[in-house]
Amino acid sequence: MTNQRRIILEEIRKVASHPTADEIFRTVRKRLPKISLATVYRNLEILSEFGMIRKLDLAGTQKRFDGYTENHYHVRCVECGRVDDVCLEPDPVIEQAAQGVTDYDVLSHRLEFLGVCAECKKKTEREFGRSKPPKNERTLSDAPN
Amino acid sequence: MTNQRRIILEEIRKVASHPTADEIFRTVRKRLPKISLATVYRNLEILSEFGMIRKLDLAGTQKRFDGYTENHYHVRCVECGRVDDVCLEPDPVIEQAAQGVTDYDVLSHRLEFLGVCAECKKKTEREFGRSKPPKNERTLSDAPN
DNA sequence: ATTGATATTGATAATCATTATCAAGTGAGG
DNA sequence: CCTCACTTGATAATGATTATCAATATCAAT
Numbered sequence: 001m002t003n004q005r006r007i008i009l010e011e012i013r014k015v016a017s018h019p020t021a022d023e024i025f026r027t028v029r030k031r032l033p034k035i036s037l038a039t040v041y042r043n044l045e046i047l048s049e050f051g052m053i054r055k056l057d058l059a060g061t062q063k064r065f066d067g068y069t070e071n072h073y074h075v076r077c078v079e080c081g082r083v084d085d086v087c088l089e090p091d092p093v094i095e096q097a098a099q100g101v102t103d104y105d106v107l108s109h110r111l112e113f114l115g116v117c118a119e120c121k122k123k124t125e126r127e128f129g130r131s132k133p134p135k136n137e138r139t140l141s142d143a144p145n
Numbered sequence: 146m147t148n149q150r151r152i153i154l155e156e157i158r159k160v161a162s163h164p165t166a167d168e169i170f171r172t173v174r175k176r177l178p179k180i181s182l183a184t185v186y187r188n189l190e191i192l193s194e195f196g197m198i199r200k201l202d203l204a205g206t207q208k209r210f211d212g213y214t215e216n217h218y219h220v221r222c223v224e225c226g227r228v229d230d231v232c233l234e235p236d237p238v239i240e241q242a243a244q245g246v247t248d249y250d251v252l253s254h255r256l257e258f259l260g261v262c263a264e265c266k267k268k269t270e271r272e273f274g275r276s277k278p279p280k281n282e283r284t285l286s287d288a289p290n
Numbered sequence: 291a292t293t294g295a296t297a298t299t300g301a302t303a304a305t306c307a308t309t310a311t312c313a314a315g316t317g318a319g320g
Numbered sequence: 321c322c323t324c325a326c327t328t329g330a331t332a333a334t335g336a337t338t339a340t341c342a343a344t345a346t347c348a349a350t
Binding site: 057058059060073075077078084086087088091094095097098101102103104105106107108109110111112113114115116117118121 | 240247259
Binding site: 291292293294295296297298299300301302303304305306307308309310311312313314315316317318319320 | 321322323324325326327328329330331332333334335336337338339340341342343344345346347348349350
């Protein structure tokens with residue numbers, strides 16, 4: 001457990017958000033100005049291998065990391081990309097349901113909600129003077145994929 | 146509707162799999178040897194904008210495209226990355242449940258199962274002489290994220 | 291404390307998927 | 321047949337991540 005690794009872990013556990021490697025790099029650099037981005041990536045990988053943090057393999061281009069390692073679902077803002085926890089009990093039977101209609105061995109599932117975060121809702125209000133666009137103006141397909 | 150675009154669409158609709166841009170490129174190139182990878186990317190984008198195909202924004206590094214545009218869930222093989230459809234009715238109430246525990250406006254959800262495909266199961270059988278490893282040997286965390 | 295075996299670091303190059311750029315080519319409507 | 325906006329192919333650029341490697345740090349055993 002090197003100094004760098006310890007500080008990376010500390011900073012991830014400090015925040016409730018689900019920072020990207022780059023965000024973690026920028027935060028850690030305040031305490032260790034000489035740290036390399038590669039060191040951050042390496043230690044994020046190692047820490048998640050050891051189960052001390054969780055690597056979130058969500059949709060989108062950048063991976064995100066979570067200091068909170070319990071099972072939980074997430075919601076992603078379609079406007080700004082922000083990711084938050086959704087405190088729902090993971091569905092215990094849905095994997096069996098899936099097992100019934102596929103020839104895969106089903107091991108787990110990953111559920112991600114898409115929506116608009118509070119921040120971006122406010123932005124929409126400022127622009128259009130209402131809190132929620134009517135259904136027929138929603139831009140996002142309402143389909144899972 | 147150019148020749149290239151038409152053929153890309155034809156080839157996507159021809160397969161039941163969920164090919165990546167690169168796989169589509171390699172397939173289409175058999176019929177149009179001079180086509181550029183950029184043309185494939187461009188037309189995949191355009192075709193999905195017009196709703197003629199669906200761009201799947203699943204976990205993992207590469208985007209996948211689906212000629213079948215109805216809502217459905219997917220299962221991904223953790224060994225080889227293959228993606229297949231899961232013919233389950235999308236859960237109509239889970240978004241309301243999520244809406245109850247978040248301050249996001251929940252618009253949709255995306256559910257992805259993880260498992261081992263039939264092919265890779267066979268490979269495991271050949272290696273270990275049994276069809277299914279016991280639970281305590283499963284390598285994948287059984288947690289959604 | 292010193293040593294030595296091993297792991298880790300910082301800097302940077304390489305990779306991979308995707309997007310952007312741009313000159314040249316194409317095709318639908320007049 | 322002309323035109324003009326759209327599209328193509330080739331290639332460069334981008335952005336996130338991973339690999340490489342010499343220099344440095346760690347830690348258990350002296």
